[in-house]
Amino acid sequence: MRPRSTEEDEALRALGARRRRLFPDFDAARVLHDAGGVVVIDKPAGVPSQSPDADLREDLPHRLGLFFVTRGEAPYVGVHQRLDRDTSGVIAYARDEGGNRFLAAQIEGRRAEKTYLACVRGWRGGARTLKHALVKGAHGMEVASPRDPRGKIAISHVEPIERVGDRVLVRVRIETGRTHQIRVQLAHEGAPVAGDPIYGGPPAPRLMLHAWRLTFDAPASDASREASRRSAGDSARDSARDSAGDSAREPMIAPTIAPTTFEAPPPPSFARWMRGLERVDYTDRAAIDEALRDAMERRWGLARACVADATSIAGQPTTTFRLVHGEGDGLPGLTVDVYHDHLVASLYDEAAPHEDTILDALHALGFVGVYVKRRPKQASTIVDPRRAEVAPSEAVRGTSAAPSFLAWENGARFVVSLGDGLSTGIFLDMRDVRRRVRDVASGRRVLNLFAYTGPFSVAAATGGAAEVVTVDVATPALATCEASFAANALDVPHRLVKTDCFVFLDKAVQRGERYDLVVCDPPTFATTKRTRWTSGKQWIELAAQCFVIAAPGAIVLLCTNDARLDAEVFRRHVRAAATRAGVALTVLRSLPSPWDFPSAPGQPHPFKRLWCEVGGSVGR
Numbered sequence: 001m002r003p004r005s006t007e008e009d010e011a012l013r014a015l016g017a018r019r020r021r022l023f024p025d026f027d028a029a030r031v032l033h034d035a036g037g038v039v040v041i042d043k044p045a046g047v048p049s050q051s052p053d054a055d056l057r058e059d060l061p062h063r064l065g066l067f068f069v070t071r072g073e074a075p076y077v078g079v080h081q082r083l084d085r086d087t088s089g090v091i092a093y094a095r096d097e098g099g100n101r102f103l104a105a106q107i108e109g110r111r112a113e114k115t116y117l118a119c120v121r122g123w124r125g126g127a128r129t130l131k132h133a134l135v136k137g138a139h140g141m142e143v144a145s146p147r148d149p150r151g152k153i154a155i156s157h158v159e160p161i162e163r164v165g166d167r168v169l170v171r172v173r174i175e176t177g178r179t180h181q182i183r184v185q186l187a188h189e190g191a192p193v194a195g196d197p198i199y200g201g202p203p204a205p206r207l208m209l210h211a212w213r214l215t216f217d218a219p220a221s222d223a224s225r226e227a228s229r230r231s232a233g234d235s236a237r238d239s240a241r242d243s244a245g246d247s248a249r250e251p252m253i254a255p256t257i258a259p260t261t262f263e264a265p266p267p268p269s270f271a272r273w274m275r276g277l278e279r280v281d282y283t284d285r286a287a288i289d290e291a292l293r294d295a296m297e298r299r300w301g302l303a304r305a306c307v308a309d310a311t312s313i314a315g316q317p318t319t320t321f322r323l324v325h326g327e328g329d330g331l332p333g334l335t336v337d338v339y340h341d342h343l344v345a346s347l348y349d350e351a352a353p354h355e356d357t358i359l360d361a362l363h364a365l366g367f368v369g370v371y372v373k374r375r376p377k378q379a380s381t382i383v384d385p386r387r388a389e390v391a392p393s394e395a396v397r398g399t400s401a402a403p404s405f406l407a408w409e410n411g412a413r414f415v416v417s418l419g420d421g422l423s424t425g426i427f428l429d430m431r432d433v434r435r436r437v438r439d440v441a442s443g444r445r446v447l448n449l450f451a452y453t454g455p456f457s458v459a460a461a462t463g464g465a466a467e468v469v470t471v472d473v474a475t476p477a478l479a480t481c482e483a484s485f486a487a488n489a490l491d492v493p494h495r496l497v498k499t500d501c502f503v504f505l506d507k508a509v510q511r512g513e514r515y516d517l518v519v520c521d522p523p524t525f526a527t528t529k530r531t532r533w534t535s536g537k538q539w540i541e542l543a544a545q546c547f548v549i550a551a552p553g554a555i556v557l558l559c560t561n562d563a564r565l566d567a568e569v570f571r572r573h574v575r576a577a578a579t580r581a582g583v584a585l586t587v588l589r590s591l592p593s594p595w596d597f598p599s600a601p602g603q604p605h606p607f608k609r610l611w612c613e614v615g616g617s618v619g620r
């Protein structure tokens with residue numbers, strides 16, 4: 001793959017500068033206190049206290065450090081407490097060693113008082129204290145049995161402060177700081193936090209948990225510290241005079257630190273949920289704006305991964321990602337993708353009637369232009385994707401992009417077209433899977449079925465594949481794949497095959513072909529002259545053919561976005577396919593979905609990707 005040119009580096013630096021304006025390191029308005037070696041902030045929902053991805057620094061301490069540097073200050077941030085990624089509210093960090101000592105005494109010494117607000121459904125009675133032993137379970141924390149020696153005591157004082165029907169706003173003061181303490185304890189009492197996907201919370205636009213108040217001894221100001229130093233010196237002199245028998249010394253005045261409380265009001269979504277609004281009301285522009293701001297905070301790391309000096313992903317820029325993923329971001333019927341300076345909004349049934357309001361809100365975020373895709377209500381509905389009323393070829397807000405251009409993903413270039421029908425040339429939900437394919441492709445013979453524009457083929461080639469075969473029925477898609485290969489100057493042997501993938505597989509089986517890596521990502525529904533495909537039991541035959549042409553030790557990647565197909569049923573189909581093909585699977589692993597594609601609260605993720613490693617044959 002060719003290295004980046006000087007022009008490309010300059011373009012990425014310019015994009016990085018624009019991204020810094022759209023996705024700043026931190027909002028100064030959220031700083032509640034910054035003096036005496038301690039900073040107290042109002043943490044936005046969606047920002048992690050520590051990065052879940054080691055390659056993508058997006059955690060709050062890192063962002064604060066960058067923020068301090070822009071102010072000409074030291075980037076040091078000392079961590080003494082954490083909040084869950086989707087919890088908002090008050091959190092304190094140290095700015096120097098004195099702040100470290102103070103917070104260690106206050107927070108780790110349990111002298112600080114931490115109070116939260118939570119929206120729940122099902123809390124019965126009045127105030128009471130919850131005391132449970134918690135242990136780590138298969139899907140988060142759980143209440144331990146009385147005899148479990150692993151249990152660690154968690155104590156929370158819960159008080160209802162507002163009721164609307166069965167919806168209750170509770171105030172929770174915690175004595176201990178166990179992982180997910182409030183969430184698991186309230187769920188155990190039959191009142192899970194709204195919007196909690198792990199512990200069964202009722203629907204909500206976000207996790208309705210907010211760190212409302214933090215009370216501790218106020219950190220000494222610089223003047224107070226100087227007074228303390230002077231007092232310490234006076235004390236030393238007084239002691240010396242004591243030793244000398246001097247009884248005429250002045251009395252020492254010790255510095256005093258008054259208790260201080262920092263508060264962050266709960267976001268407006270809490271009041272809306274208490275009024276019965278479990279989703280964003282698209283007639284409420286303020287609610288849309290709040291949800292979009294939260295979504296932008298969640299994607300800060302991806303937004304800033306476009307230049308080498310923005311994150312630790314230097315050398316592998318990514319300029320495109322999903323900004324809004326429907327109900328997973330509290331915006332049902334709406335997905336929004338970022339491509340460089342432009343947004344592509346897809347509107348489904350719930351969002352479609354409010355198109356103008358939504359597009360205005362998106363344009364107000366500051367991107368250059370916004371494209372729209374008006375999606376059919378049913379995935380099986382066939383529409384002409386290039387009809388202007390379905391997918392306008394130009395931006396509907398702001399300025400249009402070039403008809404086609406190069407987007408970056410994990411350091412590779414991909415040709416995209418924002419106004420060419422319902423699709424753009426790359427499916428962003430496969431970003432992390434393509435990186436896995438790239439990382440294992442070296443020396444392998446790779447087959448990419450249902451390839452569309454061939455992003456998996458590009459990923460395999462950049463990873464050093466020995467040969468790549470790209471199969472799709474659409475001539476324009478294959479032409480785009482060829483253009484992406486040229487853009488990356490890939491010299492891997494590459495064969496483009498325009499044919500029905502089912503026909504290709506039949507012939508490959510007859511010819512006894514073998515591949516070391518097979519990627520199979522069919523649509524949920526497809527009809528060609530020869531075949532009619534519907535995701536479901538037909539997966540058994542399709543996967544079996546993939547296994548038949550897989551060499552011993554090969555990797556077979558099977559993917560579906562069929563929301564109707566249960567994940568365990570999909571696994572059973574794949575196991576049945578391996579049996580039919582006469583192969584043993586040494587690995588059958590489900591790959592996680594990228595975190596910019598969150599599932600709807602309480603719902604399984606529609607994306608299912610099975611990473612299969614093929615062992616020896618079983619009677620074939």
